Amino acid sequence: MHQLATALAVVGTLGLVTPAGADTVTIDQALDRAAHRPTVELSRLGIDVARANARGAALPLYNPDVSASAGPQFGAGNLAVQIQVGVAQTIELGGKRRARVQLADSQAQGSEIASRGEQLRARVDAWRAYERALVMRDRLETHEQVETLALALVAAMQKTAAAGGTTKLRVNLVIADAGRATQERVAAEADYATARAQLATAIGAGAGDVVEPAGTVADLPTMNGRVDDLVARALRDNPDVLASDNQVDIAQAAIGDADARGTPDVTLGVAYAYAPDPEGANAVLGTVSIPLAIRNRNQGARAATRIGAKRAELERSYLRTEVERAVRLAADNYDHARAAVAGFDREVTGKLNENLAAAQDAFSKGGLDFVELTTTQRELIASRVAFLDAQLAAIDAWAQLALATGMEVRP
Numbered sequence: 001m002h003q004l005a006t007a008l009a010v011v012g013t014l015g016l017v018t019p020a021g022a023d024t025v026t027i028d029q030a031l032d033r034a035a036h037r038p039t040v041e042l043s044r045l046g047i048d049v050a051r052a053n054a055r056g057a058a059l060p061l062y063n064p065d066v067s068a069s070a071g072p073q074f075g076a077g078n079l080a081v082q083i084q085v086g087v088a089q090t091i092e093l094g095g096k097r098r099a100r101v102q103l104a105d106s107q108a109q110g111s112e113i114a115s116r117g118e119q120l121r122a123r124v125d126a127w128r129a130y131e132r133a134l135v136m137r138d139r140l141e142t143h144e145q146v147e148t149l150a151l152a153l154v155a156a157m158q159k160t161a162a163a164g165g166t167t168k169l170r171v172n173l174v175i176a177d178a179g180r181a182t183q184e185r186v187a188a189e190a191d192y193a194t195a196r197a198q199l200a201t202a203i204g205a206g207a208g209d210v211v212e213p214a215g216t217v218a219d220l221p222t223m224n225g226r227v228d229d230l231v232a233r234a235l236r237d238n239p240d241v242l243a244s245d246n247q248v249d250i251a252q253a254a255i256g257d258a259d260a261r262g263t264p265d266v267t268l269g270v271a272y273a274y275a276p277d278p279e280g281a282n283a284v285l286g287t288v289s290i291p292l293a294i295r296n297r298n299q300g301a302r303a304a305t306r307i308g309a310k311r312a313e314l315e316r317s318y319l320r321t322e323v324e325r326a327v328r329l330a331a332d333n334y335d336h337a338r339a340a341v342a343g344f345d346r347e348v349t350g351k352l353n354e355n356l357a358a359a360q361d362a363f364s365k366g367g368l369d370f371v372e373l374t375t376t377q378r379e380l381i382a383s384r385v386a387f388l389d390a391q392l393a394a395i396d397a398w399a400q401l402a403l404a405t406g407m408e409v410r411p
Contacts, residue, residue, distance in 0.1 A: 022212040023205070027130055030203050030213070031410065034126035035119060037204025043115035050108035057104035060097060064089045065269070073275050086271030088287060094263025095256075103253040110246040117239025120406060122202070127409045128399040129195070129202040133213045135391050136188070136195040142384050143185040145353040146377075150178040153360055170370050177374070217391055220338055220398050221411050227331045230405050234327045237406035241323055244316040251309035258302040264291040326404045334397035340390040349387040355380050 025033070034040075065088045073082040157174045160166045200211045235241055269287040348355070356377060363373040402409035 022210040024212045024214050025203070026214050027127070027218075027410070030126045030130045030199070031123055033203040033205070034122040037122055037202070039204075040115070040118050040122050043111075043118040047108070047111045047115050050104075050111035054101070054104040054108045057100040058097070061090060061092050065267075067269075067271070080276050082273065082275040084271055084273040086269050086285070086287065088267050088269025088289075090265050090267045092265050094260045096260040096263070096265075099253070099256040099260040103250065103257045106246065106250045106253045110243065110250060113239060113242045113246050117243065120239060121403065124399050124402050124409045125202040126199075127402075128395060129199040130213050131217055131395045132392060133192070133195040133199045133211075134215065134217045135388050135395065136192040137213065138217070139385070139388050140185070140188040140192045142352055142381075142388070143181065143188040146356070146381055147178070147181040147185045149353070149356050149360060150174070150181040154178045156364070173370070173374070177377075217395075218411050220334075220341075220394055222338065223331060223335055227328060230331055230401070230407075231324050231327050233407060234323050234405040235320060238323050238404065239406060240319060241316075244312075244319045248309070248312045248316055251305065251312040254305040255302070255309055258298060258305045262298050262302060266290045323404065327401070330397065330401040330404045334394070334401050337390065337394040337397040341387070341394050344383070344387040344390065346387075349384045352380055352384045 067086045067088070069084045071082055073080045154171075154174050157166060157171045161168065161171045196211050196213075199213065200206075200209055203211065205211055267287075267289045269289075271285040271287060273281075273283040273285065275281040275283075359368060359373055359376045359380070362368045363370070368376065398411070399409060401407075
């Protein structure tokens, strides 16, 4: 079985070739680029908008009203035109400016919280996509090794069959296994391409960019029974919890703003009048005006803000309960996922090609019959794929835990 021996030597040096034009990035580079991806930049623009509104809210109502009027003067003597010009200034009462500023500041704080939440999601997305891409790369390498050995076994068995050393049925079974190995390798290539595309999206790469991860899959930490600590951290740092607290602040500020708007303003002014009668007449007039509170037209708005405050309180209470539930579930899922990874012997699963080579070598020397060889190969391959699936589950569980608690995702 010279062909088989040659293939075993090839598999020992087999490795993925970086696609032409691929942008190889480290995990540090991926996280740094994620901090500047479009969704994060959009959230930062939201902060700028909110701060601009806050600056506008702090300005006093300084624009005066200028008026002019003209009309005929009649009743005695000659008909004449009377002219009047004036200027008036409205003075805000009831703490309108203070209430307006408080509401705008609360809204600006909400934009900052939303931006921090988007930055956290960007880091979690980038880390998760990066680690998943590494696992998918390992999966592709596994199926490439399996395919290479399967094709080598086909060639060896065909040569043996030509010499009358095996049956046609065994050759056909080996060919069928090789076809399955090729199909699985092609599927793994598609999965790896998808994983790299997801990584490109997570770090904000261009639509035509091909991103290639570098390094190996991260070792994830143990929980060590820290669930209550994680819950406390989530209720303190989770962006959704902070946003719900901010919504309560905004609702309370909206009440103050609506109440202030219900207070009538006063307008003070001065006017000059001139009547060109035969002797000429001049007059300077002071004016003052204030709306009569016969029917306050923002009573509905004031009632709505109070309802909104109750709603914000209820939503915050509900959200805190759900966040705690999510943290406990994420921690439990992560414990199970990590236990599944720890259940594999990495020395065994990590040396799939060596184990397959040993099985096929034993077969070529008569140490295994064909059925034993086939069973051994399938068990080794299934174990390796199951280990990679366990790694994917652990990565997803850790990312979900980081999102739920608001903690740093990188172990």
